[in-house]
Amino acid sequence: MRLLYDLRAYQYYDKRGIGRYICELFTRVMQTTEGSIYALVEEPLDKPVLPDDLAERVCFRSVEQFLTDEFPDDYFDCFINGAALQLAHNGGPLEWMYPPQVLRCCRKITCILYDFIPVLFDYCFPNEDWRMLFALQMEALRYVDHIFAISLFTQCSGMRYLARPAEDFTCLYGGADETLFHSQNSDQPFDQGIRGNHLIYISGDALHKNNEGFVRAFCRARSNGTLPEDAALYIVCSASDEMIDSLKQETRASGCHFGKDVIVTNFIPDEEMVTLLSTARASVFPSLYEGLGLPILESYVAGTPCWASGVSATREFVPAECSFDPFDQASMVNAIERIYADDAICARSLAFGRKLIQTVNWDAAAEKMLKKLQELTQSRA
Secondary structure, three states: OOEEEEOHHHHHOOOOOHHHHHHHHHHHHHHHOOOOEEEEOOOOOOOOOOOHHHHOOEEEEOHHHHHOOOOOOOOEEEEEEEEEOOOOOOOOOHHHHOOHHHHOOEEEEEEEEOOOHHHHOHHHOOOHHHHHHHHHHHHHOOOOOEEEEOOHHHHHHHHHHHOOOHHHEEEOOOOOOHHHHOOOOOOOOOOHHHOOOEEEEEOOOOHHHOHHHHHHHHHHHHHOOOOOOOOEEEEEOOOOHHHHHHHHHHHHHOOOOEOOOEEEOOOOOHHHHHHHHHOOOEEEEOOOOOOOOHHHHHHHHHOOOEEEEOOHHHHHOOOHHHEEOOOOHHHHHHHHHHHHHOHHHHHHHHHHHHHHOOOOOHHHHHHHHHHHHHHHHHOOO
């Protein structure tokens, strides 16, 4: 089976979130399958760093090379678009997402679908050209041979918005890098004695991440006098000046101290992030909308319980007692107070997560993808 995996979206996205998903899945697919895998990239942007044994097997190709005589009789069993409905390429033309000179060499066309955030959040479109690009990509998804959705929520959203049946989708949850996120607490039972009193939110600079709303709830919980004196909220995010100013105002208006009670780290190396994550009282994920929520799975691998929004995909990865309504301040405040008041619920959250990641991981996702690709390529062209 000859695969052409589109990694160009990885080159444009931040290397966490979608970027991490694309690279991790690609790496595990390579580890699971035999033979060479071709990867579509854009020169001279950075390519993913692969282990030596895998790097020898991947053949990087640019779109321009498909216009030469290098592949006169070549074909691929399947093209895998690494990020359907993506807007990271500055609103470029549809031909960038689905290059005709590439697709004519591929028997089947598939894609990875992350979310429908632009459908619900208008701020994603800086101008009408971007809006038209998104509409064209939505239309293109009606015709690809198969769609890999990153959660059941995203799959159900695809069935609704694209008017396609369930058999046109395969759910690939993804996982967490066991080596990167393994910590001193990964195999330990929950014990507050070996943890700090901080919460951690691995977030992003976007309205649907609900940064302001959760900061407001955290400060309100502190003002209620129900949290330890040294309780703090860390937001790990490459934050704009506008986001920093907004969170400063929100924190000070609530009578708390920005930089002490609420800390925005901006970008920090993975090792530092894992240290913060693994020593936290809990991680939180209060987003208003998510297609998956990889930080939840990464939290469990690091040995930290997690609370998350009870809406969109995040509700699939936490027990019901550890979810809350991100649109309701009282619900978020109550969740924060329970995190600090109830060690037993923290232990149950971590036990739930550890059981979950036994089946929700990158190896399982790669195996599931390859099984579906084999089914597709064995069917009639």
